[in-house]
Amino acid sequence: MITKLSVRPHVLVLALGLATSFAPTAWAKTVKVEMTVKEVEIQVDNKGTKQNMWTYDGTIPGPLVRVTEGDVVDFSLTNDAANKNSHSMDFHAAIVDVLDEFAEIKPGGTKKFTFEAKYPGVFIYHCGASAMVEHIARGMYGVIIVDPKEGFSKKFPKPDREYVLVQGDLFREGTSVDDLLDGKNWVGSLINGRVFKYDPVHDQDATQTLQAKPGERVRFYYVNANVNDPVALHPIAGIWDRVYDHGNPRNVSEGVQTFTIPPASGAIFDLVPPANRPTNNAIVDHAMRRALRGAISVLMTNDEADPTLGRADKLILR
Numbered sequence: 001m002i003t004k005l006s007v008r009p010h011v012l013v014l015a016l017g018l019a020t021s022f023a024p025t026a027w028a029k030t031v032k033v034e035m036t037v038k039e040v041e042i043q044v045d046n047k048g049t050k051q052n053m054w055t056y057d058g059t060i061p062g063p064l065v066r067v068t069e070g071d072v073v074d075f076s077l078t079n080d081a082a083n084k085n086s087h088s089m090d091f092h093a094a095i096v097d098v099l100d101e102f103a104e105i106k107p108g109g110t111k112k113f114t115f116e117a118k119y120p121g122v123f124i125y126h127c128g129a130s131a132m133v134e135h136i137a138r139g140m141y142g143v144i145i146v147d148p149k150e151g152f153s154k155k156f157p158k159p160d161r162e163y164v165l166v167q168g169d170l171f172r173e174g175t176s177v178d179d180l181l182d183g184k185n186w187v188g189s190l191i192n193g194r195v196f197k198y199d200p201v202h203d204q205d206a207t208q209t210l211q212a213k214p215g216e217r218v219r220f221y222y223v224n225a226n227v228n229d230p231v232a233l234h235p236i237a238g239i240w241d242r243v244y245d246h247g248n249p250r251n252v253s254e255g256v257q258t259f260t261i262p263p264a265s266g267a268i269f270d271l272v273p274p275a276n277r278p279t280n281n282a283i284v285d286h287a288m289r290r291a292l293r294g295a296i297s298v299l300m301t302n303d304e305a306d307p308t309l310g311r312a313d314k315l316i317l318r
């Protein structure tokens with residue numbers, strides 16, 4: 001993925017008939033994003049079980065796209081010639097034409113389109129090719145964060161760490177489209193592509209946890225890529241200090257225990273663990289069926305926390 005290749009003045013304010021002129025009030029970028037659809041066999045749990053999945057760039061979720069409100073995304077999707085199926089890209093951060101920009105492309109084809117990221121927030125992107133349920137269930141989704149152009153404020157404080165978590169469904173391989181629609185052969189919940197990926201408490205094969213230091217503001221960008229089910233997100237042994245519905249700083253709630261994320265949506269969750277002691281939280285979809293089959297992630301908070309996690313290129317821990 002290529003990002004931030006060029007910068008252009010986006011807002012040009014002209015003084016129409018007035019003696020005074022105005023300097024540009026904002027500068028937006030054109031952000032080039034390129035992805036390739038790959039139909040690949042990849043690992044879906046910590047043990048090493050593999051399934052034939054469909055992906056953006058070979059990973060579940062696909063690459064994290066991050067822009068600032070007002071930026072133009074210059075997007076290009078290639079459907080690898082080795083693939084068997086048509087695919088597409090539906091950015092929920094885009095306001096375009098479903099029959100044009102989001103149209104399917106055949107194996108070997110490339111499609112380009114641009115859109116302006118007009119609203120700040122955390123948005124899903126996913127494949128919309130037919131049957132959409134199968135393309136999403138096989139892993140064709142990812143996240144685009146649109147940071148607010150105003151930046152940080154008292155209402156939207158700067159976090160110390162940021163983690164991106166995407167929850168999706170895992171079905172038995174070969175499940176038919178009708179059974180996917182009916183939720184049959186559902187076997188578990190994927191967090192960033194694996195069952196219990198960051199939960200060594202429930203899965204002894206898990207090797208990773210989310211980490212922070214006591215008192216740090218930890219910001220979670222949580223996206224629901226389930227085909228049918230909402231997510232009921234709760235930080236066990238904590239309370240969400242703030243929740244920004246859809247990730248828009250204007251949509252703020254404080255002191256939240258459990259927050260619902262509909263399918264194909266997302267929200268920002270801030271957690272501030274105690275500053276005076278080491279603690280642990282379990283970030284859980286509190287619907288037990290999904291929690292105990294994969295949708296729990298452990299946040300360990302102590303002074304030994306790895307300073308690189310939740311920063312720079314480690315927002316999605318692969």
Ligand SMILES: [Cu+2]
Binds near residue numbers: 054127128140
């Ligand atoms: Cu697809």
